[in-house]
Amino acid sequence: MAKKNNPMGAAKLSFSADIGQFLTDNRIRLLDAIGEYGSLSAAARSLPMSYKAAWDAVNAMNNISDKELVIRSTGGRNGGGTQLTPYAKKLINMYRAMEVEYQRSLERLHQAMADSSEAMDINDFRRLMTRLHFNSSARNQLLGVVSSITIGAVSVIVELKVGDRLHISAAIPKEAAESLDIQYGQELLAVVNSSQMILHANETFKLSADNQLKGIVRHIHPGAVCSDINVELSDQKSLDITITEESCAELGLVIGQPIIVSFNASSVILCRYE
Template sequence: MKLEGRFWITRNGQRLAGEGRIELLARIADCGSITRAAKVMGMSYKAAWDAVDAMNKAAGEPLVERSVGGKGGGGTRLTAAGCELIERFRLHQREHRRFLASLEEGQAAPGALRTSARNQLTGRVLAIRPGDLCDEVELGLAGDQRLLAAITHGSTERLGLSLGDSVLLLVKAPWVHLVDEAGALQGELRELRRGASHCEAQVELPGGVRLTALLGIDAADAMRLRVGQRVGLQIDPQQVILCL
C-alpha cells in the first residue's frame, strides 16, 4: 500500500495551478507554442488555451504571452511570473513527496508538518455538503471507514477542496471519545496506559491506522477497558482539522 496525494497552488481562493497545468506551462516553454504543447500532451488546443486563460486570470498577471518577431515570426513564451510559478511549484512538489514518504515511514521528516495533535492520518474527500454556516466534508479512511469534518465555507475555498482530494486530518487525543461498538469508527484497543488521573488508549482501525484517545480513569474503569477489546470511536466533526 502506498500513500499518494496531490496539491494545488491557489490565489485568493481560486485554483491557480496543479501538476497538469504546470506541465502545460513547461511544454509551452519548450515548444514556444500552445498548439505544439497541446499536441505533445495529447489535449485539444481549446483545452490548453482555456487552462492558460484560467491561470492568467487567477494569477492576476500574464503567465503566458505572445511574442512577435524573431526567426520563426513570433510565438508563445512564458513571462517571468510563469517561470517563477513553475519553479515554486516544483519546489513545493518535492517537499510534498518527502512529507508523504515520511507518513509512510511513520515518522516526521525534516521540514514536514509538526503539530501537537497526536493523531495525524490521511483521508480522501468523498463528498462536500454545503450548510448554512459550515460545509460537511465526508472523508474516506483506510479500511473503508468514514469520518466527517465540519469546516467553514471560507476554509473550503481557501483549501480548494474538491472530490477525490487527498487530505491530512489532525485530531487531538482528548477529542477522540471511546464508546461501545456502535461508534462511528470501529477498532481494536491495542494499548492502554494508566496515569494518575487519565488513561491513554491506542486503538487500531482496519487498515492499520492508529488513533490515540485520552480519557479519565473513572471513564476507563466504567468501560472495563482491556487490550484486545473491540471499541468504537466518536469524533465531533468540528474537531477535525483538515490540511493540504
C-alpha cells in the same frame, strides 16, 4: 590536506555533521531496524528508542501513508512479529538516495554562499526550513481522499476516505473550505486531538457524533488522572484517545476488546500540504 590550513573545509565538515543528524530521521532508522530484526521491540532496542515511542511512530507512519508500511502480526509463540511491506522498503531506498543528493546540493549551496557578499548562515536557513514543515501537537493524523462535500450556509462537511472501510467526516467553516480549495479526490490530512474523542463499548444507544469508528483496544497507558488508549481501526489505521482514569476503570477496558471511537465532525481539522 591539513585541516588547520583549510578553515573552509573544517566549517564544511561541522556543517555536514549537522545536516547528517537532521536527515537521519528517527522514523526512517526505525523502519530500517524493523526490516533488519523483524520485531518492533528488537528494532526499538537497537536504536535505542522506547518501545512505546517505536509503537507510536509506526502507528503515525501507517496513518499518513497511503499504503501500509508496517504489518504487525499478533499471536504465535513469540508474540507475533513486525514486518516491512515492499512499499516501505522502496521508501527507505528512495530516502537514502535523496539524502545523498540533498547533502551534495547543500555542499554546492554552501560553497556558493561562501563566495557571495550576502553570506547567510546555512544553519539558520536549515532551521527555518524545518520550522516551515507542518508540525502539530495533535496525536492523530490520518491521510485521506475527499469522497463527498456537503455545503451549508456557514459550514461545509467533508468526507474523507481514509481506508477501504474507513471514512472520516469533518465539518469546517465555509471560508476554510474555500481557502483550502477542497475538491473531490483531493488528498487531505485529517487531524484530531486525542482529547476530543470518547469511547463506548456497545451500540445499544444512539449518539450524535458524526464519526463512530469501530476498533479494537491495542494499548492502555495509564496515568495519574488520564489514560491513553490506542485503538486499532480497519486498514492498519489507529487512533490515540485520552480519557480519564476513572472512565477507563468504569468501562473496564482491556486489551483486545472491541470498542467504538466517537468524535464530532467539528473536532476534525483538515490540512492540505503543498
